[in-house]
Amino acid sequence: MLDVRLIRSDPDAVRAGLARRGEDxxxxxxxxxxxxxVRALSAKRDALRAEIRVISNQVGTLFRExxxxxxxxxxxxxRLLGTEEKxxxxxxxxxxxxxxxxxxxxxxxxxEDCPDGDGxxxxxxxxxxxxxxxxxxxxxxxxxxxxxxxxGILDVERAVRMSGSxxxxxxxxxxxxxxxxxxxxxxxxxxxxxxxRPPTLVRTDTMVATGHLPKFDEEAxxxxxxxxxxxxxxxxxxxxxxxxxxxxxADLPVRFCAHTSCFRREAGSAGKxxxxxxxxHEFDKVELLAYCTPAQAPDLHAEVMARAEGTIRDLGxxxxxxxxxxxDLGGSAARTYxxxxxxxxxxxxxxxxxxxxxxxxxxxxxGIRYKPESGKGTEILHxxxxxxxxxxxxxxxxVETYRQPDGTIEVPELLQPYLRGATTxx
RNA sequence: GGAGAGGUGCCGGAGCCAGGUCGAACGGGCCUCCCUGCUAAGGAGGUGUGGGGGCAACCUCACCGUGGGUUCGAAUCCCACCCUCUCCGCCA
Numbered sequence: 001m002l003d004v005r006l007i008r009s010d011p012d013a014v015r016a017g018l019a020r021r022g023e024d025x026x027x028x029x030x031x032x033x034x035x036x037x038v039r040a041l042s043a044k045r046d047a048l049r050a051e052i053r054v055i056s057n058q059v060g061t062l063f064r065e066x067x068x069x070x071x072x073x074x075x076x077x078x079r080l081l082g083t084e085e086k087x088x089x090x091x092x093x094x095x096x097x098x099x100x101x102x103x104x105x106x107x108x109x110x111x112e113d114c115p116d117g118d119g120x121x122x123x124x125x126x127x128x129x130x131x132x133x134x135x136x137x138x139x140x141x142x143x144x145x146x147x148x149x150x151x152g153i154l155d156v157e158r159a160v161r162m163s164g165s166x167x168x169x170x171x172x173x174x175x176x177x178x179x180x181x182x183x184x185x186x187x188x189x190x191x192x193x194x195x196x197r198p199p200t201l202v203r204t205d206t207m208v209a210t211g212h213l214p215k216f217d218e219e220a221x222x223x224x225x226x227x228x229x230x231x232x233x234x235x236x237x238x239x240x241x242x243x244x245x246x247x248x249x250a251d252l253p254v255r256f257c258a259h260t261s262c263f264r265r266e267a268g269s270a271g272k273x274x275x276x277x278x279x280x281h282e283f284d285k286v287e288l289l290a291y292c293t294p295a296q297a298p299d300l301h302a303e304v305m306a307r308a309e310g311t312i313r314d315l316g317x318x319x320x321x322x323x324x325x326x327x328d329l330g331g332s333a334a335r336t337y338x339x340x341x342x343x344x345x346x347x348x349x350x351x352x353x354x355x356x357x358x359x360x361x362x363x364x365x366x367g368i369r370y371k372p373e374s375g376k377g378t379e380i381l382h383x384x385x386x387x388x389x390x391x392x393x394x395x396x397x398x399v400e401t402y403r404q405p406d407g408t409i410e411v412p413e414l415l416q417p418y419l420r421g422a423t424t425x426x
Numbered sequence: 427g428g429a430g431a432g433g434u435g436c437c438g439g440a441g442c443c444a445g446g447u448c449g450a451a452c453g454g455g456c457c458u459c460c461c462u463g464c465u466a467a468g469g470a471g472g473u474g475u476g477g478g479g480g481c482a483a484c485c486u487c488a489c490c491g492u493g494g495g496u497u498c499g500a501a502u503c504c505c506a507c508c509c510u511c512u513c514c515g516c517c518a
Contacts, residue, residue: 072498
């Protein structure tokens with residue numbers, strides 16, 4: 001969430017930032033109003049408490065000196081103050097709660113240099129790599145679900161029977177390919193990123209920390225009986241690893257890498273991209289995430305980007321990089337680059353990684369701070385993350401891109417060691 | 427799931443069923459200074475987080491698992507919940 005003090009000291013800047021997102025800036029005024037009231041009330045309450053404390057101490061002294069009758073008067077006085085204090089306290093708590101609720105619904109401010117725009121059409125294509133539209137042959141213009149069925153490596157029909165639409169099942173070499181991709185992504189980042197295998201079911205507050213709740217509860221699967229949520233991305237548990245902790249600046253940046261299943265209800269996209277692997281409810285993903293100081297953030301953002309991009313590049317896939325405009329930014333992000341891979345069979349660009357810098361937005365929600373080496377106190381740290389590799393769409397692009405005239409799939413060299421040396425599938 | 431023990435500051439560990447100046451003894455760690463060929467040992471002081479106010483020194487409130495309650499006053503009493511550990515049961 002945003003720092004209330006920023007809303008207090010520079011509401012215009014906050015309003016301007018929200019406007020760039022196409023968000024209603026009115027919430028800023030509401031926050032400012034409630035904030036003022038909360039502070040006024042708690043100041044009054046605190047003064048009363050101080051008074052009560054002084055009186056109570058006097059009562060204590062009188063009791064010790066056996067002057068109980070003199071204490072009675074003070075007790076009455078304090079009791080009266082107590083009634084008043086209680087009323088103020090209840091009201092202040094209510095307002096503080098309301099303030100928090102409001103703040104949790106306000107998205108992050110876009111970064112200065114984030115491009116303007118209303119939606120996905122305004123995203124800026126930063127670069128297109130390894131893409132030559134004239135280079136694709138007919139045998140590559142087959143959709144991955146056709147290829148998958150033909151080779152027996154993707155069984156959508158039976159997955160749907162057991163779990164419903166938008167669930168998939170990989171088989172044989174297809175399943176091995178899933179495993180190969182994940183392992184490749186983990187291995188490529190093992191030099192700097194600590195490998196984590198986190199829980200995939202988390203509590204509400206863990207989802208709140210990353211900004212996936214309370215605003216987007218329709219998007220996540222919930223296990224009601226135990227009040228747990230299925231994570232939509234490893235970003236959720238990874239961000240909460242050091243929740244409510246204070247790290248030393250010398251320990252930053254902290255880097256994590258995790259392979260998990262990810263679960264998404266895709267409630268807002270009913271009917272869209274329902275075929276094959278374009279959009280599925282459950283998928284494998286390897287995520288990179290870093291905690292860092294504000295000063296380190298630009299480098300870390302570039303680093304995660306370079307790693308995500310490098311894997312796609314080395315797999316020999318065509319891709320492009322988008323700089324998301326303010327209007328298309330996720331709620332918690334300040335700046336995001338998307339990597340979209342080109343899948344010739346479906347002839348579409350598929351988003352395979354969102355590399356985002358969240359400034360201190362998530363860390364403030366999660367209570368992750370660091371002690372600066374110079375100076376005292378603590379600072380909220382910054383978080384950066386991105387998919388090192390999201391399986392389904394990469395799998396799809398790979399199978400379509402590497403389909404040979406004879407219908408088999410050539411395995412890129414990079415993946416061969418992970419497929420027991422196999423050079424083809426099918 | 428059943429039975430027992432327990433959750434206190436960076437750590438250990440008092441205080442809690444004698445409720446009052448306890449943000450919390452004591453020890454360790456860490457930091458500064460002194461002493462000292464170096465180091466070790468020794469000596470003095472310091473060492474939490476968050477909110478609000480003040481240019482600042484500083485003042486004030488909250489925090490002893492969480493949330494309620496009792497009380498003039500709660501780390502200390504009462505209630506509920508959560509978590510951890512040990513044993514038993516069950517189980518991949």
